[in-house]
Amino acid sequence: MTNERRQAINDFAGKIRELFAVATDEPIGKFGDIVARLGGRIEETSKDYLYEQVVKKSSESFTIYLDKTGAYSSEQQRFTTAHELGHLLIHMGYGTKNWDSVNIGDNYNKVLGIYSIVEEEADEFAAAFLMPEEGFIKVAKESSNDIEEIAKHFNVAVIDAKKRGRCLGIWGR
Numbered sequence: 137m138t139n140e141r142r143q144a145i146n147d148f149a150g151k152i153r154e155l156f157a158v159a160t161d162e163p164i165g166k167f168g169d170i171v172a173r174l175g176g177r178i179e180e181t182s183k184d185y186l187y188e189q190v191v192k193k194s195s196e197s198f199t200i201y202l203d204k205t206g207a208y209s210s211e212q213q214r215f216t217t218a219h220e221l222g223h224l225l226i227h228m229g230y231g232t233k234n235w236d237s238v239n240i241g242d243n244y245n246k247v248l249g250i251y252s253i254v255e256e257e258a259d260e261f262a263a264a265f266l267m268p269e270e271g272f273i274k275v276a277k278e279s280s281n282d283i284e285e286i287a288k289h290f291n292v293a294v295i296d297a298k299k300r301g302r303c304l305g306i307w308g309r
């Protein structure tokens with residue numbers, strides 16, 4: 137991913153956060169509410185969705201399918217949901233004209249898009265949506281770069297906070 141593309145995705149994630157009036161140093165609240173306010177819904181499934189946590193266009197709007205077998209922590213589920221919102225908003229064009237050309241049932245998932253650029257972009261969106269640069273830097277400073285505390289603050293997994301900090305150049309790569 138080019139730096140320009142990365143920056144554009146971060147800016148876009150910031151705009152989406154603004155819709156929900158969440159300050160950059162505050163955590164995103166319940167994803168059920170976020171998704172509902174965007175007009176979609178979350179469905180938990182215990183089917184073999186381990187490799188298929190996806191967002192799909194539905195006849196009414198969109199549905200994000202999450203695994204409920206307990207294979208993932210709630211923090212991981214939040215990241216996954218944000219990742220799927222990335223696909224929805226960036227790649228499927230939800231809320232734009234492009235959405236019209238998406239077929240019902242169309243989706244992005246990690247099986248179909250093995251570590252492709254779209255996966256990288258959805259991860260970047262998720263990280264930026266959950267941990268905006270400005271807020272992340274502020275919280276990191278306040279906690280003297282205590283990674284556990286930063287992760288807890290943004291309600292994300294420690295590994296995702298670590299990656300974000302590395303990506304933002306706060307600590308060593």
Ligand SMILES: [Zn+2]
Pocket residue numbers: 219223244245246249254255258
């Ligand atoms: Zn994906």
